[in-house]
Amino acid sequence: MYVYARGSRQIKSKFMAASLKFTYGDFVVNTSDKLNILQEATPKSSFFGLQKNINAMCLADYVCEVLADVTVDGEPAEEALRLTLNCLHVLSEGKYAPDDVKTVFELRMTEVLGINPDLSCCARCGAAGKDWYYLDVMNGELVCRDCGRGEEDERMSEITRTARIIVMMTGAEAYAADRIINADRNRMFSLPADPAIRRRLGEISEKYLLNHLERSYKTLDFYKEMTKL
Numbered sequence: 001m002y003v004y005a006r007g008s009r010q011i012k013s014k015f016m017a018a019s020l021k022f023t024y025g026d027f028v029v030n031t032s033d034k035l036n037i038l039q040e041a042t043p044k045s046s047f048f049g050l051q052k053n054i055n056a057m058c059l060a061d062y063v064c065e066v067l068a069d070v071t072v073d074g075e076p077a078e079e080a081l082r083l084t085l086n087c088l089h090v091l092s093e094g095k096y097a098p099d100d101v102k103t104v105f106e107l108r109m110t111e112v113l114g115i116n117p118d119l120s121c122c123a124r125c126g127a128a129g130k131d132w133y134y135l136d137v138m139n140g141e142l143v144c145r146d147c148g149r150g151e152e153d154e155r156m157s158e159i160t161r162t163a164r165i166i167v168m169m170t171g172a173e174a175y176a177a178d179r180i181i182n183a184d185r186n187r188m189f190s191l192p193a194d195p196a197i198r199r200r201l202g203e204i205s206e207k208y209l210l211n212h213l214e215r216s217y218k219t220l221d222f223y224k225e226m227t228k229l
């Protein structure tokens with residue numbers, strides 16, 4: 001929600017610390033006027049470590065923009081908030097590379113929103129442990145090569161008709177993404193050691209989440225520009 005913090009830019013203001021970007025805390029808001037007005041604020045964490053790493057800070061912007069986008073004013077969103085705070089925390093502490101935090105955030109957010117893919121096996125025949133699969137992004141399911149065989153031409157025509165989004169995914173990538181989505185909260189950042197798999201997971205998680213949310217994010221474009229430098 002948008003809240004007006006009176007005088008918060010003044011150095012002596014009691015709201016200055018609490019109204020800094022990325023501040024997590026308790027806020028008492030008077031909503032009786034047309035404006036929401038901040039009455040009291042108790043910051044709990046400001047994630048100061050973000051200041052030390054420009055890429056981490058840019059990613060934090062993206063994470064917060066997605067959170068604001070998927071939540072509704074006045075409605076609790078505990079799981080989405082907890083995921084966001086976890087990601088801000090590890091970014092601030094420099095525990096994991098921003099690219100890896102992005103992958104975990106995107107995959108876990110699909111789970112929070114109930115739109116996560118089923119990556120455990122082929123949706124049609126139940127085969128697991130295959131070398132590679134098709135990921136049907138909008139249906140959130142894997143199809144193995146055998147089940148998808150012969151359909152490729154048909155699929156191509158379907159692609160043009162209904163804009164079906166198909167992504168190739170190796171078995172190792174599907175396994176790793178499945179683990180991230182379903183891991184306990186304290187183990188969700190355990191990504192595979194192979195940098196090629198991690199890079200590919202990042203591409204897939206982004207494509208998946210953004211297609212489901214049907215939008216792009218300026219903060220994400222900016223993050224990508226910064227990490228290219």
Ligand SMILES: [Zn+2]
Pocket residue numbers: 122123124125126127143144145146147148
């Ligand atoms: Zn199959």
